[in-house]
Amino acid sequence: MDLPFTEPFKIKMVENIYKSTKDQRDKWIREASFNLFNLRSEQVFIDLITDSGTGAMSDKQWSAMMLGDESYAGASSYYKLKEAIKEITGFNYFLPTHQGRAAENVLFSAIVKEGDIVPGNSHFDTTKGHIEFRKARAVDCTVGIASDTTAWDPFKGNVDLEKLEDVLKKYPAEKISCILITITNNSAGGQPVSMENLRGARKLADKYGTRLFLDSARFAENAWFIKKREPGYSDKGILEIAGEMFSYSDGMTMSSKKDAIVNMGGFIGFRDEELFHKATTYNIMFEGFITYGGMSGRDMNALAQGLYEGIDLSYLESRIGQVAYLGRKMKEYGIPVLEPFGGHAIFIDAKKFLPEIPKEEFPGQTLAVEIYIEGGVRSVEIGALMADRDPVTRENRYPELEMIRLALPRRVFTNNHMDYVAAVVRNVFERRDNIKKGFRILREAPILRHFTVGLERV
Template sequence: MSKYFAEPFKIKMVEPIKVLSREERIEKIKEANYNVFALNSDDVYIDLLTDSGTGAMSDQQWSGVMRGDEAYSGSRSYKELMKSAKDIFGYEYFQPVHQGRAAEKVVMPMYLQEGKVAISNMHFDTTRAHVELAGARAIDCVIEEAADTESYHPFKGNMDNKRLVSLIEEHGREKVGLIIITVTNNSAGGQPVSMENIRETSEIGKKYDIPVCIDAARYAENAYFIKEREEGYENKSIKDIAREIFSYGEVFTMSAKKDAIINMGGLIGVKDREDLFETVKARTIPLEGFISYGGLAGRDLEAMAIGLQEGTDYDYLQYRVGQIEYLAGKLKEAGIAHQSPAGGHALFVDAKKMLPHIPYYQFPAQTLALELYKEAGIRSCDIGSYMMGNNPDTGEQIESEFEFTRLAVPRRVYTQSHLDVIVEALIAIKEKADSLKGYEITWEPPILRHFTAKLKPIE
């Protein structure tokens, strides 16, 4: 079992949480139409729905909130953010926005239109949605090793660069509007991407004159894995590794609600093209607000500037990844299959292996997520066929390569005791797994259905 690293902080304030009875939980999830997003947070004991915006800010960040300059234009907090971002990413231009999907809303239509495709090591849900909203189509191109959840590969999030070249030649260079490198690769199980792989992908982009965009939501965790696992980087700082990662992209989109440890915020980075940045600014003003606040309050900008720095601290990252490794070690002892090795922000339970009798179109990963709530009041989410939705051209249910139930651990929020409760609940579910049945959708929206769809149990 991996070594667990204790919290590099002390607790200064607490928020009470409660546990509903099993009978109450069964009624609550029924009222929510078996959609975990429709649950009230007060009815959740341990909330692993997402690590986005759910972290605990530090005393320094809360101090920054009080110092926030709320000027509409050219605020001091904006300047602090620009200084902090340049220090970490090394880019020339940055545009704050209110969250990651806002960054995608601004950037994706600049590169993608009807008839184009975007190729990524894996698109996450909102990225895929914004590719499709721009009229393009999303193609995933992760290495084959990612599909074997029980085998070890240090960088399962890698782009399959041999296939990437084949896809470019198959579709034609002019049809490929964008190459997206997602770090870490969330949909593959929070798996990191190696520097060698990022560099090679960038070189392919240059060869075919296709721009490279980095989805930077969890860049610091990815940098940590490179430092720990990739030869030649063991003595480099997290910031040095991050600067090299971003040197291989033309632009990045970022949800700052992850590695910047804030409750709301996002960022667009443009390496050195002033003309490209002018387009970003022109699109931001009508969509998000004036360029020096981008849909955020000054206090959010201040907290982001500080959080970016805190998120690159090695001791913090060692503890952060250590929590997931601890959870993975406990589940391995219990014989519960999950994406291995453990990712950076979440543990991805292999629902396909726990519930092999439930077909993809009855959503095994969603079934496990619902059962986890019934069992112990733990909210998680499906990263599988339910999330993938329907093919935008045929309307048919997509069969996902993975059927993961994601346990996304908020930053600096839960203790080791909470992790032990999660393990105990999963062991209890494993013992009765054969008796569980899947679910069917009774209503769904046309895009990003998993947020609001309604389901019912298969009788």
């Protein structure tokens, strides 16, 4: 018999989580204005709202923290992190930031101006927020197949290179801040981008005289998919694949809270020294001095270690394997999940799950609330609430995909927890015909509204 694949670690410390009753949860979610971000963590049993900053650090990362150098300038922790970034990404220049959106803020301060265009695959919400805040526009050129939740394609996160070229042709080079490709493509379901696609985007960047940046929060998971799915890569290591991915870009933004398995942190990598110097000024203004940015020395040490743990093949097998385990269970129960399963999360097609709820009543949020009430599982809506209003018309934007995301923290839950989550969703699925009404908005922020929106039942 083939031996089953198991986690390449054992558990050294545990944290209790608390079950509650349906009545308690019903009361709590009302008090939270039906916004799952407003719940206290003790009111949640299995928290799958995000895989960001929620991972479990290793004994090596915790011990690296004790060796953190907290010098304001020139800390050894900075140099340790610089070496790890250089080895894994190839970038000679980097700036530490406190998280991914801070990296976006600093980089975009240096390269995005009013009226600019930033084409790419689906931009993450904070990324789009930072672009639109500067009165520039993010143009989504993701491949069309990404919006078909059941079509099987190995690289559904790809950029449609023809669409991208149309955009590059349409605008003068000085209006294109950069091409920005998110690996993996979170908003399209944690779907990977192929090496061939990155190579193609590089060619277009060269042809039209613009830069290519990678939003690299889940670069290691993307490299794993390339190894598994793209011809010619099965014998290559994750380090080598990651190195090739980054070689096609001019730089990267990183939310280290994902694939580098730390609770806080981020950075920007640059190939070009001049751009690095330009961005440095903004980093000092918004984040901190060059050699710590928004991070303490101990956090930089944990990050340097985490970057290596995040590209470990057996870790990636078990991490992406657990996501697929949850996906298979849900599929077995007939739940409409997005396929192929993503790297960090399972996405449920809310339009198919709750076809009677009109898009104006936010079927994704309705489903997320029902799943919480059923079993204390917290997910997040990836749909019309998250999409915000059109910055010009102020009309609601209704994206083609209305989904909820159950994101798995790294090294945190067991497959027993996954069985529980699948059973909770199954129970809601079995009573879906009784869910007839969604939500209307009571109050909302002008941008990134889903974090703070207040809702009431229709």
